[in-house]
Amino acid sequence: MRCDVLVIGAGPGGSALANRLARDGFEVRLADKKQFPREKPCGEFLSPQCEPYLAALGIDAPLAALGPLLVRGMRLHGYGAEALGRFRRLSDRPASASHGIGVRRERLDMLLCDAAEAAGAEWMPRHEFVSLRRNDDGRVTGAVLRAADGHEVRCDARFVVGADGVHSRVARALGVQRQTKWLDRFALVTHYAGVTPMPTAEVHLFPDGFFAATTIDGGEFSVNLILPRSALRTRDAADWDEFVGQHVAKHPALAARLAGARRTSPWRGIGPLAYSTTRQTMPGVALVGDACGYVDPLTGEGIYFALFGARALGSAIAESLHEPAREKALMRGYVVERNREIVPRARASALLQRALRHPWLVRRFLAYAVKHPGLADLVVTLTGDSIHPRDLLKPSFWRAFRAASA
Ligand SMILES: Cc1cc2nc3c(=O)[nH]c(=O)nc-3n(C[C@H](O)[C@H](O)[C@H](O)COP(=O)(O)OP(=O)(O)OC[C@H]3O[C@@H](n4cnc5c(N)ncnc54)[C@H](O)[C@@H]3O)c2cc1C
Numbered sequence: 001m002r003c004d005v006l007v008i009g010a011g012p013g014g015s016a017l018a019n020r021l022a023r024d025g026f027e028v029r030l031a032d033k034k035q036f037p038r039e040k041p042c043g044e045f046l047s048p049q050c051e052p053y054l055a056a057l058g059i060d061a062p063l064a065a066l067g068p069l070l071v072r073g074m075r076l077h078g079y080g081a082e083a084l085g086r087f088r089r090l091s092d093r094p095a096s097a098s099h100g101i102g103v104r105r106e107r108l109d110m111l112l113c114d115a116a117e118a119a120g121a122e123w124m125p126r127h128e129f130v131s132l133r134r135n136d137d138g139r140v141t142g143a144v145l146r147a148a149d150g151h152e153v154r155c156d157a158r159f160v161v162g163a164d165g166v167h168s169r170v171a172r173a174l175g176v177q178r179q180t181k182w183l184d185r186f187a188l189v190t191h192y193a194g195v196t197p198m199p200t201a202e203v204h205l206f207p208d209g210f211f212a213a214t215t216i217d218g219g220e221f222s223v224n225l226i227l228p229r230s231a232l233r234t235r236d237a238a239d240w241d242e243f244v245g246q247h248v249a250k251h252p253a254l255a256a257r258l259a260g261a262r263r264t265s266p267w268r269g270i271g272p273l274a275y276s277t278t279r280q281t282m283p284g285v286a287l288v289g290d291a292c293g294y295v296d297p298l299t300g301e302g303i304y305f306a307l308f309g310a311r312a313l314g315s316a317i318a319e320s321l322h323e324p325a326r327e328k329a330l331m332r333g334y335v336v337e338r339n340r341e342i343v344p345r346a347r348a349s350a351l352l353q354r355a356l357r358h359p360w361l362v363r364r365f366l367a368y369a370v371k372h373p374g375l376a377d378l379v380v381t382l383t384g385d386s387i388h389p390r391d392l393l394k395p396s397f398w399r400a401f402r403a404a405s406a
Helices: 010-021 048-055 060-065 103-117 170-176 236-250 254-256 302-322 323-353 360-371 373-383 389-393 395-405
Strands: 002-008 028-031 069-071 073-078 081-086 100-102 123-124 128-134 142-149 150-163 177-179 185-193 200-206 209-215 223-226 268-271 275-277 285-289
Touching: 002 010, 002 142, 002 302, 010 028, 010 103, 010 302, 028 103, 028 150, 048 060, 048 100, 048 302, 060 103, 069 209, 073 254, 073 360, 073 373, 081 360, 081 373, 103 123, 128 150, 128 170, 150 170, 150 302, 170 177, 170 285, 200 254, 209 254, 223 254, 236 254, 285 302, 302 323, 323 373, 323 389, 360 373, 373 395, 389 395
Parallel strands: 002 028, 002 150, 028 123, 073 200, 150 285
Antiparallel strands: 069 100, 073 081, 128 142, 142 150, 177 275, 185 223, 185 268, 200 209, 209 223
8 A cells, every 4th residue: 555644543633634634635544443433531621722723624513513512611629629710812822712612532533533534535444553664764664554354454655643642652663652650640531421511621639630520512421530550550440430439429529510420431441641752753754642742631631732733743744745855854843833832731731730739739729719710710721722831921911811800
């Protein structure tokens, strides 16, 4: 098989990239080890900044047709305190929505994958990445994939993209993946029916983890429990309900929400969650989305990062396929653009994760945020990606913020 671009992994990063390049007329193959629709453990919250990206991919109308819940803000609970932060337009970043969206991941990813196929990408479900192919200079020239019946498919490509998520085998094959040891956490996720829908997502914090929950399309309640690996190691899968129930009981606000609710999905686990990569591009190959690295999902920004990265990488690949001599510079441009947008956010998220380990700090923050709702709005809007950490360094931003909060 030959193509211009082989994209490995059809989550938001891979499908968005395949869509973009196929629209430009390139011959694109989009391979995933799973048949779609497939489950993906996720908080199922799309931050406000995702909206313009989804519209550009042509899935805003089909997404709206699913009836997703509009998420207007985030309720922060911890150590007996509670504060509400609302998503607000606090900067002049282009076209950010003033709400996020709660939508089931298997439906979102199916829409994104269908859109990529409609744009002209060739969809290869149940094709698992096995290894990279290289020429004598070490340039990546394709990949070997294993089909569902076990036979290996050799796929030559002018460019290969690893969009295969947080445990990226492509990143491992390139030797660039590193685990963030201090954040060695796992997630347990499920859905409940019978919970009163709320137009806000919620986070319930405790010293070594948190619950994150959102109402999604169809009125289901999507619940994630994030814990250190050590807390889960000795568990027996049969007693997850009891195990999670013990944690829920320590959070009265969540316990009240779940009273009388019925679990509608099996428990799914995923971890470890925190990874980084030392490089995101090499000759003939690049990484996008979680494959580049990921800090665990407290702030719910991963889908936006994947969509942003796909757009930036799509432009760089399109140009370098037209002008191969500029590939190195264009790929450097992708890394710089990605770093500029995502690295400060990932650092802010990591800082937040460290701060949350100090109950007194969380308590003081929440107490202060109750008295000064503008502060909660600011933090929630920042994690909703509608403002950038860099904005906080601009006096003009603070002038506008004070005026909006007056
Ligand atoms: C518990 C949890 C909760 C989260 N909650 C949120 C949230 O509320 N909001 C948010 O924005 N983000 C959230 N995230 C992060 C978000 O899920 C990811 O950032 C996002 O899915 C990244 O998209 P991606 O396309 O890079 O990778 P993925 O969505 O992970 O897609 C990767 C694809 O690659 C395929 N694949 C994997 N290995 C191979 C292989 N060897 N060969 C072929 N295909 C392969 C997989 O089947 C998958 O389809 C959460 C993450 C976790 C773990």
